[in-house]
Amino acid sequence: MWRSRVAAKRNCVESFYKSICCSHICTPLSLDYGLQKHSFHNISCIFESFQEESPSEAGKVIDRNAQPSFRFDKLLVANRGEIACRVFQTARRLGLKTVAIYSDADRNSMHVDWADEAVRIGPPAPSESYLNMDAIIQAAKQVGAQVIHPGYGFLSENSVFAEKCQQNDILFVGPPVAAIKKMGSKAAARSIMQAAGVPVVPGYHGEDQSDKRLLEEAKRIGFPVMIKPSMGGGGKGMKIAHSESEFSSLLEASRTEALSSFGDSHILLEKYLAASRHVEVQIVGDKHGNFVHLYERDCSVQRRHQKIIEEAPAPGISSSLRSLLGETAVAAAKAVGYENAGTVEFILDVTRLESSNQQQRKEEDWRENPPFYFMEMNTRLQVEHPVTEMITGQDLVEWQLRVTNGEYLPIVQQQQIPLRGHAMEARIYAENPFDHFLPQAGTIRKLVYPPKTQSFVSNPSSSSVVRMDSGVKQGDMVGVFYDPMIAKLIVSGHSREEARRNLIDALFQTRVFGIPTNIEFVQRILRLEEFASTGIDTGFLERNMEDLTMPLPGWAVRHCAVCASVAQFLFDSHVLQLRSSGDPWGMPSLSLFSLHLQQRYSMELIPDKYSSTVADKEIQVQLVRQESESLEFLAKLMDHQALVRVLEKQVILDEEDYQHSQPKTWAIKTAAQASTDYRIRMKLEWKLPQESGMLSLQDSFREWIDVYQVGSEVVVYRQGASMDSTNRDKSGPGASFKEWTDSSAIVARFKRSKRMLAFERGESLETTSTGLSHGAVQSPMPGRIVKVLANVGQQVKQGDPILVLEAMKMTHQILAPIDGTVKGIYFGPNDLVSGEATLFEIQPQQKQEK
Structure with missing residues (x-):
């Protein structure tokens, strides 16, 4: 009987609730917000009255086919880029209207x-736009966004x-103000956690911020010491002092x-x-006092x-x-009266x-x-939340939206939170790992994502799921005002090893042109044996x-230069053929390329x-060009050369590296598109000579080479070699075999010289460059420019900050x-500078004559 009574009450309340929402919430912001707020309060009280009559809602799980009844219908995301797109996807699925804010740069x-x-909310600088x-708030009122x-x-x-x-009667998707205040200061958070019995790292978080006091505390703690801002997160401002x-x-x-x-310098x-x-x-x-954890992430x-x-x-x-980690995190959240999604970070x-694992420590010992x-608590959604979504x-x-709406958690019993498989996420940044990880700005000329990539997956159905969360598209400019993250690539697998391999493959198929990224660097991380063995x-x-x-x-590099x-x-020949035939969509057979090849084809690449x-x-x-009936020529560069024969459906290269004396025979299948940019894929096949002492003549190898030209950038992707042999003894020489069949990707990047002589007779190519003084x-x-630390005429040593x-x-x-x-400093504080602008010049110290 109680079920029918509760169901009747629920239907009555929902009808009353919807009528108020339609009458007041979905109207322009000029209406009486006091009435709106009062209505929300009454509804909340009514819900609480019948919830007290209901038995425990243990095991309650969201019915994803049922559309929720929200007390708001329009959501504004006070952010930009990838996370804004991510929130919009869920909001749309739930039937909510979405509002973006943007600066002039966006x-x-x-x-x-x-x-x-x-x-629009302002100029590009965050202080005048996304932090305004x-x-x-005015933007939300302008469009009638209630949340x-x-x-x-x-x-x-x-x-x-x-x-x-x-204060403006706008719902905030996050915890209560009091909880944000408590956790917003790392110093205050430490005190609260200590009082709640949560273990904290030894340290200092006092009000005395003088240099003298902080140095004294650092000595007391003992070096190395972590220096970190009390406010904020994301690793900004964190430094490690190894000595006084x-x-x-x-x-x-x-x-x-x-x-x-x-905006706060407290340390x-x-x-x-x-x-x-x-x-x-x-x-x-x-x-309603329910808390669960959705397991942990390793970062x-x-x-x-x-x-x-x-x-x-x-x-x-x-x-x-x-x-124990989960229980401690929940205890930390309860200690601050938390609501909504958050992350408790531990070291x-x-x-x-x-040491404890070796001694097979028991669970009760862990608790003691x-x-x-405890490090800190992030009172928001984390960048890496997709890996949690993948495994649960x-x-x-x-x-988050359902909690903001006043609903119970979708799952209120901890033991019912799913945990399946393994997930990994890699952040793709516009930065150059080979140049001290300097952030990069520029235009994304071309953007290629792995095939079958999904932008959002809430219920991965297989271990091969690949998800890409991104806020940029081809042609976008990565500027200097915001974080240089381009995208997040997320994969799942039945095991950690499967997820690792899936991420390697997905990263190799993710290609960004026009601006350096960390993609190859991340691939190298994933391939290291130490990472694979979880020794991180x-x-x-x-x-x-x-x-x-x-x-x-x-x-x-030479191998890839020949391929380039x-x-x-092939591409230039194809384009010339199209021009002569007048058919922009034609694809001539490779034999026709011989009509356009003179004695030499020259190309100059800058690695x-x-x-x-x-x-x-x-x-x-x-x-x-060689003297032959077929289209055959010799590729020469320094001490490296390859004999190339272009056939009707494939290209054969007999390559010999005089430095290592390891001849190979390649069969290459090609395809090209006639445009300012191109991609040519080559399938290479070769056999090793018997005298190499490594493998028999029956062993053949295959690999794929992709060559992209985007503007002046030429990039060669070598996916790696694989062996095809039915007679191979699996217990053969491991090291040598690995050397020849290394599946790691090689990505070689070149710039085409500004002066190119294609289809000419091979005269030497001249290049000009204007160098800077020493x-x-x-x-x-x-x-x-934030600060100028030196003056014109000042004597400086190598390594002094300027x-x-x-x-x-x-x-x-x-x-x-x-x-x-x-000798000269050409910019002052707050000046904006372009990439490669000359900032200052040092006159070399003159050597004293003896």
């Missing part, structure tokens, strides 16, 4: 295109903004970044654990405290430790963990002395940085100076390249 951005409405609270989702970053953890939303001598300079740098990013200190892992727990709480692969690869669940964590002591410490099949944005911690990148940033060997020249020849060991500024490749320093990227440049939310000290005198 007028034509993807998140603006995806929204139903868009409102009053402008965002604001803050995304992550910008104002997402700003209690003042959440309070302004509340470097503490003061790093403290000043941390304060500067904290003030720039978060806290923590003991830095050299061997540690960064493990965080996803928690969600509703307005230990970091550089400058910026996460690069995240995975869930954390590898090497026992079920008992997983439960895991690797030394204690390994856990091997982890839940849509966290939907959970926060020092992982530092230990392996030399291998991860090692340039391509000369043989690989052949592809260029990427950061990722190649080739010392030559340019590599000149000549395809010399002491002139160019800006490594577009940005803004300027501080701010770009993409980070500050960079620009150092003197040589000893000498400052």
